[in-house]
Amino acid sequence: MAERNQKINPEFFQSDRNLRFRLFKDKLMFYVTGLCLLLILVPIFGILFEVFINGIIGFTPDVFTKAGGSPLDPNTGLLHAMMGTFYVSVIASFFGIPLGIITGIYLEYYGKGFFSNILRVGIDSMVAIPTIITGIVVFALIVLSMGSFSVLAGGIALAFIMIPIIAKTTEEMIRLVPQLYDEAGYALGLSESQTAFSIVIPLASRGIASGVLLAFARIIGETAPLLFTAFFSQSVPNNILDVSATLTVLIYQYGISPFEAWNRLAWVAALLLMLMNLGVIFITRVIFSENGVRPWTRIAEIIKIAFGGVIGEESAKEE
Amino acid sequence: MSEIKIDSSVFSEKKSSNKGNIKLQVEDLKAFYGKKEVLHGISADFVENEITAIIGPSGCGKSTFIRTINRLHELTRGAKIEGKIVLDGYDIYDPSANPVLVRRKIGMVFQKPNPFPNMSIYNNVVAGLKLQGHSNGTELDEIVNTTLEKVGLLEEVEEDLHRKKGTDLSGGQQQRLCIARAIAVRPDIILMDEPTASLDPSSTLIIEDLMKDLSKDFTVIAVTHNMQQAARVSDKTMFLFNGDLIEFGATRKLFEKPDNHLTEQYITGRFG
Numbered sequence: 035m036a037e038r039n040q041k042i043n044p045e046f047f048q049s050d051r052n053l054r055f056r057l058f059k060d061k062l063m064f065y066v067t068g069l070c071l072l073l074i075l076v077p078i079f080g081i082l083f084e085v086f087i088n089g090i091i092g093f094t095p096d097v098f099t100k101a102g103g104s105p106l107d108p109n110t111g112l113l114h115a116m117m118g119t120f121y122v123s124v125i126a127s128f129f130g131i132p133l134g135i136i137t138g139i140y141l142e143y144y145g146k147g148f149f150s151n152i153l154r155v156g157i158d159s160m161v162a163i164p165t166i167i168t169g170i171v172v173f174a175l176i177v178l179s180m181g182s183f184s185v186l187a188g189g190i191a192l193a194f195i196m197i198p199i200i201a202k203t204t205e206e207m208i209r210l211v212p213q214l215y216d217e218a219g220y221a222l223g224l225s226e227s228q229t230a231f232s233i234v235i236p237l238a239s240r241g242i243a244s245g246v247l248l249a250f251a252r253i254i255g256e257t258a259p260l261l262f263t264a265f266f267s268q269s270v271p272n273n274i275l276d277v278s279a280t281l282t283v284l285i286y287q288y289g290i291s292p293f294e295a296w297n298r299l300a301w302v303a304a305l306l307l308m309l310m311n312l313g314v315i316f317i318t319r320v321i322f323s324e325n326g327v328r329p330w331t332r333i334a335e336i337i338k339i340a341f342g343g344v345i346g347e348e349s350a351k352e353e
Numbered sequence: 354m355s356e357i358k359i360d361s362s363v364f365s366e367k368k369s370s371n372k373g374n375i376k377l378q379v380e381d382l383k384a385f386y387g388k389k390e391v392l393h394g395i396s397a398d399f400v401e402n403e404i405t406a407i408i409g410p411s412g413c414g415k416s417t418f419i420r421t422i423n424r425l426h427e428l429t430r431g432a433k434i435e436g437k438i439v440l441d442g443y444d445i446y447d448p449s450a451n452p453v454l455v456r457r458k459i460g461m462v463f464q465k466p467n468p469f470p471n472m473s474i475y476n477n478v479v480a481g482l483k484l485q486g487h488s489n490g491t492e493l494d495e496i497v498n499t500t501l502e503k504v505g506l507l508e509e510v511e512e513d514l515h516r517k518k519g520t521d522l523s524g525g526q527q528q529r530l531c532i533a534r535a536i537a538v539r540p541d542i543i544l545m546d547e548p549t550a551s552l553d554p555s556s557t558l559i560i561e562d563l564m565k566d567l568s569k570d571f572t573v574i575a576v577t578h579n580m581q582q583a584a585r586v587s588d589k590t591m592f593l594f595n596g597d598l599i600e601f602g603a604t605r606k607l608f609e610k611p612d613n614h615l616t617e618q619y620i621t622g623r624f625g
Contacts, residue, residue, distance in 0.1 A: 214467040218531070220425060222481030222538055223457030232484050236471050 082308070089305025092298035102268035102279060105293035112303055114270045118185060118278035121271060122264055123254050125189025130196030130253075131246055137197065138204025138242070143230055145205075160198035168194045169259030177263060183277040188264030192253040199252065203245025207238040244318040251314040255307060257282040281307050376401040376572045377422070377542060382436035384417050384426060391417050394436070395598045397591060399542075404564055404573040406587035406604065408580055410624065414596040415576045419544050422574065423459040424452040440541070457485070460540035464547040466527035468519025468534070474510050477519040477530055481538040500537045504529040504563055525556025532563065536571065543567060545575035549582065561586045580620055584608050592616045 100111030141154060172191040177183055211234050219229030235242075260283050271278035279287075281303045288300035377399040384392040392414045399405055407415045420426040421434050424445065438445050445455045468477045476483070478497045487493065497514065501507040506529045510522070519530055528548060535543055545564070549557040564586050567573055577583050583590050583604065590604040592613075600607060600616045611617045618624055 212467075214463060214465060215469065217425060217428075217461075217463065218467045218469070218534075219484075220428065220453075221423060221456055221461035221463075222484070222534065223453055223460075223540075224481065224484050225453045228484050233469060233480075237469075 085301065085304050085308050088298075088301035089308075092302045093305075097299070097302055101270045102284075105291065105296050108295065110295070110299070112281070112284065112299060112306070114268060115279040115281045115284040115303060116306070117270050118188075118264060118280040119254060119282070121185045121274060121278065122188040122192055122260065122280055123250065125186060125274065126192035126196055126253050127250065128193075129190065130193035130249070131200060133193070134197045134200025134246075134249070135204050135242060137201035139208065139230070139235065141201065141205045142208045143226075157198040157201050160194070161202065164258075165195055165256055166258035166261075169262040172259065173262035180275075182275070183263060183265035184275045185264050185271050185278045186274045188260050188278075188280065189274070191259035191263045192256060195253055195256060195259065196249045199249040200242075200245055203248075204238075204242050207241030207245065208234060210241065211237045240321050244321050247314050247318045247321075251311050251318075254310055254314075255282060257286060261286075374401040375399070376441065377574075378437075378439040379422075380437040380439065382418075382421060382434060382438065384414070384421050384434045385432065386429065387431040391596050392421070392434075393596045395593075397598065397601050399572060399574060400589070401572050402568055402570075403588040404568045404575065404586055405589045405591060406583035407574065407576045407591045407593060408578075408583050408619075409593035409599075410619065411578075413593045415593055416546055418593065419461075419546055419574060419576050422542070422544055423456050423461055425456075425461070427452070457481075457538055458540050459542045459544060460535035460538060461544040461546065462528070462531050462535050462548050464550050466524055466531050466551070468522070468527050468530050470518060470520040472519055473515050474517055474519055474522070474530060475514040478533050478537050480534060485538070496537055500533040503536065503566070504533045505559065506530060506533060523556075525552050525559060528552060528556070528560060529563065532560075532567070536567070540571065542572045542574065545573065547576050547578055550578060557582070580608075592619065594619070 094111075096109055096111040097113075098111060098116070099113060100109055101114040102112075103110040137153075137157070141150060141157075144150065145154060169191050172187055172194065176187040176190060180187070215233055215237060216229055219233045220226075224232070260280050264280055264283070265277045266279045266283050266287055267277045268279070285300045285303050285307070288296035288303070291297065375398045379395055379397045379399075382392055382395045383390055395418065407418065409415050417426060422438060426432050426434060434446065436446075440455075440458060444450065445459075468474075469480060472480060475497055478500055479487075479493045482493065482496065498507060501510065506526060509526060510517070513521075519527065522530060532543075532548075548564075549560050552560065561582060564573055564575065568588075575587070587604045589602060590607045591601040592599045592607065592611075592615075594615055600611060600613045602612075607616065608620055611620065
């Protein structure tokens with residue numbers, strides 16, 4: 035007790051060299067990581083800013099109402115490319131979303147044998163295959179056999195990009211549902227399929243939905259597979275067997291052209307595309323934050339699956 | 354779906370006339386995870402409308418044992434059993450027995466309250482019935498009322514039946530909701546795997562009272578870590594150690610004059 039009542043030596047709070055060094059390291063790391071953050075933010079906002087300004091400059095109401103045409107005609111717009119992007123993404127979603135989700139459910143619930151492991155390896159490598167290869171395969175299979183470029187072929191190429199992303203996220207999201215809900219279902223006398231479809235998959239539905247949205251965000255920005263499939267034209271497609279421009283391919287075609295009017299429209303298309311992407315990602319964020327359960331971990335997980343490599347790993351580390 | 358019978362009069366008529374009947378017989382039960390044997394031949398009879406507490410140190414096989422009774426054990430990969438478990442004269446491990454139907458007769462409450470987070474309180478209670486194909490609204494309403502009344506939750510949540518989710522309740526309320534969910538499908542036996550392990554003392558006492566009350570209508574088998582709890586609520590106590598049944602008998606006798614010195618050492622706190 036006597037020791038406790040002793041007055042504290044005033045130096046106690048100042049003299050620990052080891053502690054001071056650690057505090058110094060702490061400060062140092064704070065500034066170093068902050069600097070890295072700035073280094074990353076500058077180019078990101080630089081890109082957003084540049085696209086935004088140039089897009090706004092070229093913007094006219096004609097953009098939404100007029101199709102393409104001669105670069106010397108001042109009354110041209112992006113309607114054809116917007117319709118093309120709309121068609122290919124609807125077709126891709128029509129095939130890609132149900133097939134992706136069903137594949138994911140299959141892998142999680144029945145994916146135990148040899149065949150399933152092959153499927154899993156296949157899906158993993160499909161995520162990593164450069165999309166231009168998907169494009170050329172669809173070109174060989176569909177465009178050549180049908181004899182023309184078409185919106186349909188473009189949609190199918192994009193569906194091939196969607197399926198593995200959605201299948202992977204679906205599988206992961208179902209797996210993230212804690213085992214205790216499965217067991218609660220079984221203990222109530224429900225069969226495995228009832229437990230899966232009435233309890234577990236609904237619990238994973240937000241995660242699955244955002245996997246779908248991110249896959250969608252990913253395909254509306256794809257260019258390479260569309261070069262071989264939907265190709266390019268200056269008029270609005272009449273049906274899904276027509277060749278058509280899309281926003282991404284239009285950015286490429288107009289961007290490298292020597293005509294100033296086309297360059298301007300390319301910037302507008304870039305702005306539209308960027309806004310669509312941000313919109314989808316924003317919706318995904320909203321879906322998650324409502325759930326309240328570790329949104330960042332899951333988003334990082336999905337981003338990692340969807341975009342592979344660097345970005346995903348960075349944000350996973352932040353967590 | 355023909356096997357669903359709901360009788361919503363239910364809880365009033367006591368089955369006390371059945372007291373003394375053997376409800377469940379376990380014969381030489383061995384349980385395995387892969388090649389590892391975790392239960393070494395357990396035999397025991399469980400009497401209708403009694404509460405049996407299963408005690409023993411961590412890892413002794415309490416949970417495995419209780420999970421073999423409603424065939425949850427076999428869902429773990431590589432897990433299997435040998436031996437017999439006979440419910441009302443019928444071997445639930447008979448090849449012709451459907452585990453899904455077995456589990457309708459033998460309900461379970463888990464250690465961690467696990468109401469379905471995407472369902473309202475009402476739907477949590479009738480989840481089992483609804484998904485088994487029962488859809489008569491007025492009957493379901495009545496079952497929700499009687500079961501919630503039974504677990505003492507009705508007054509607390511009456512206003513919020515449809516408005517709140519099962520997971521909006523406190524831990525103790527959630528566990529009572531899970532008990533309501535389990536009894537709503539009218540099983541014969543209710544298994545409880547440490548039902549109060551994650552609850553505070555006052556919620557624990559409520560659940561213990563509820564267990565006594567439930568034993569009027571059901572046969573209750575509960576795993577517990579807490580020896581005072583076993584002594585407070587159970588009629589019989591089973592002591593497991595390293596996968597062996599060491600002692601099984603009337604709770605009072607087991608706690609006051611155990612036959613086996615291992616039991617004595619355990620209940621006096623010398624190990625475990």
